[in-house]
Amino acid sequence: MCMGVAAGAYILTLFAMKVLSAFPLLVLSAKVSHLASAVTKTYLLLWDTLVTENLGKYELRNVSADQYASDIAALRNIFHDVYRGIRHKPLIIAPGGFYDANWFQEFVNKSGKSVDVVSHHIYNLGAGVDEHLIERILDPSYLDGVASTFSGLKNILQKSATKAKAWVGEAGGAYNNGHHLVSDAFVYSFWYLDQLGMSTVYDTRTYCRQSLVGGNYGLLNTSTFVPNPDYYRYQILNFIVEGCAACYCGLSHFSFQVLADRSPGLLDFHLDLVSLEAATKDNIEDDDNED
Incomplete structure (x- = not known):
């Protein structure tokens, strides 16, 4: 991944510079x-320092927490040199991948101030081809199972000297592109809202959804780019909920609890539904008259 990002960023930088040079x-x-x-220098140095020198000594599939922390420290030094004098420097976000308590504990302890964000991936629903996917989505006890990941990382960060924040760097629910008519349908919202609520409870500051476009778990249809249901959940409900850390509950459930306590009249909207049909007809007739 490191090699791919470095190469891609370098190529895009060269392309941008060539395009700009074509317009005097x-x-x-x-x-x-x-x-x-x-930017060019950063990724060239990243390539040379953190990849090429270590390629023959380490398996990229299994990098120790100690080695990873050492490389992150080297990256931090590069960034400070390249962005010297620039007020807003890029965040260093690491490591990605799936949460392992012992590995993350050692990494956080040894990375010190080198890392700004400790990120991890979540695909707690299993494979997209699983026939029991919907059952898992609608089972609160199953969804609660991943709480140990959120709470574990929160405890590690709180007990360490680091000021790094926790992020979910990638999450799509079910891996292998999700499942058509499940991860791109309304039923997926139950998993998604549950994840957003859980993130808030355990002080996870940012939740990066996989993906905007791509696979059946994308927020947009890959062919038509029409928004899938979770796109609207992301736009409307992806916010930090204040005051729900006392006990875990789904984001929607918590929202209705707050309304019931502070503005109970807003929950009587169903009483107005009896006039919905008549109001719709009136609007249609008014439009016809204007035409």
Whole structure:
């Protein structure tokens, strides 16, 4: 992954610089030119220092927490050198991958101040081809099973000297692209809302959904780009809920609890549904008259 990101970023940087050079009327300021050069330099150094030198000594599939922390420290030094004098430096986010308590504990303890965000991946529903996927989504006890991951990472960060925050760097529920008519349907919202609520309870600051476009768990249809149901959940309900850390509950359930306590009248909306049909007809007739 490191090699792919480095190569991709380097190629895109060169492409951008070539495109810009084709337009003489577009003049880059000294700061922008310096930044473009810095990005190129960063990824070249990243490639040389953190990948090439270690390629023959370590298996990329199984990097020890000690080695990973050492490489992150080296990356931090590179960033400080390249972005010297620039106020807003890129965040260093690591390690990604699935949570392992012992590995993450050692990594956090040895990385010190080198890492800004400790991230992990979650695919707690299993394979997308599983025939029992919907049953798992609708089973609260099953969904609660991943709480140990959130709470475990929270405890590690709280007990360490680091100021790093916890992020879910990638999550799609069911791996292998999800499942058509499940992960791209309304029923998936139960898993998604549960995950957002759980993130809030355990102080996970950012939740990165897999993916915007791609697979059956994407927020947009891969062919038409029409939003799938979870797209709207992401836009409307992806916020930090205040005050629900006392006990875990789903985000929607918590929202209705707050409404019941503070504005109970808002929950009487169902009483107005009896006039919905008449109101719809009136609107249609008004439109016809205007035409």
